[in-house]
Amino acid sequence: MDTSKIEVRYSELAESTCCLSCGGAANHSNPQEGEICVDLGSGRGTDVLRMAEKTGSGGVAVGIDVSDGMIAKAEKQAKKLGKTNVRFVKSELESLPLADNYADLVISNCTINHAEDKQAVWNEIYRILVPGGRFVVSDICSTAPVPEQYRNDPEAVAECWAGSVTKEEYLGQLKRAGFINITVIEESAPYPKGSIEVSSWTIKGYKKSCCCSG
Numbered sequence: 632m633d634t635s636k637i638e639v640r641y642s643e644l645a646e647s648t649c650c651l652s653c654g655g656a657a658n659h660s661n662p663q664e665g666e667i668c669v670d671l672g673s674g675r676g677t678d679v680l681r682m683a684e685k686t687g688s689g690g691v692a693v694g695i696d697v698s699d700g701m702i703a704k705a706e707k708q709a710k711k712l713g714k715t716n717v718r719f720v721k722s723e724l725e726s727l728p729l730a731d732n733y734a735d736l737v738i739s740n741c742t743i744n745h746a747e748d749k750q751a752v753w754n755e756i757y758r759i760l761v762p763g764g765r766f767v768v769s770d771i772c773s774t775a776p777v778p779e780q781y782r783n784d785p786e787a788v789a790e791c792w793a794g795s796v797t798k799e800e801y802l803g804q805l806k807r808a809g810f811i812n813i814t815v816i817e818e819s820a821p822y823p824k825g826s827i828e829v830s831s832w833t834i835k836g837y838k839k840s841c842c843c844s845g
């Protein structure tokens with residue numbers, strides 16, 4: 632995937648004060664002492680640092696982001712705070728440099744909508760979670776399918792709206808990846824964004840606890 636527009640946009644935003652989140656994924660994720668937590672599209676690293684606080688030194692929080700500017704900003708913050716149980720890795724979401732059954736918890740805030748192959752992202756989340764592991768994701772979904780002219784416009788995708796899919800399509804991707812017990816924790820009323828209408832939501836789901844239960 633060509634992520635150059637995303638890299639440029641977010642490297643510039645790394646030093647700005649604007650809020651880049653679209654829900655309370657981290658607030659609802661409840662990391663436990665000793666857990667391994669991953670944040671996809673970790674931006675300036677705020678949620679990674681919060682999760683690392685909760686896991687303590689027996690756990691670890693890993694941030695994944697494609698933007699050099701965001702990774703640099705997040706590493707700087709971690710160093711400033713003296714956090715040693717955090718790690719930031721530059722990667723696209725469709726192919727995560729993490730082992731199978733690695734994480735207890737995966738969170739993401741306002742990032743998966745940017746990914747070209749969202750099914751691949753959900754398959755990766757499923758792969759890296761331990762059996763019984765959970766995800767808590769805040770993202771946007773579109774009220775209607777996004778017209779092709781916007782969907783194929785990298786600038787509009789980088790602006791955090793043209794890559795969105797409908798709720799039905801979103802939930803279909805989660806189910807195809809294998810997730811169970813999917814719940815919607817919060818959901819906004821539809822609002823205009825770019826040239827379309829979207830809602831923000833936070834969803835939670837689990838990887839099956841036993842791979843042999845079918």
Ligand SMILES: C[S@@+](CC[C@H](N)C(=O)[O-])C[C@H]1O[C@@H](n2cnc3c(N)ncnc32)[C@H](O)[C@@H]1O
Pocket residue numbers: 634637638641642650651652653671672673674675695696697698701722723724725739740741742745746747791
């Ligand atoms: C809207 S910001 C959200 C940042 C952070 N989660 C927050 O809530 O403040 C989206 C982040 O995802 C990253 N990103 C976008 N597309 C990505 C992709 N395909 N792979 C990895 N990171 C991506 C961007 O660089 C940016 O830091």
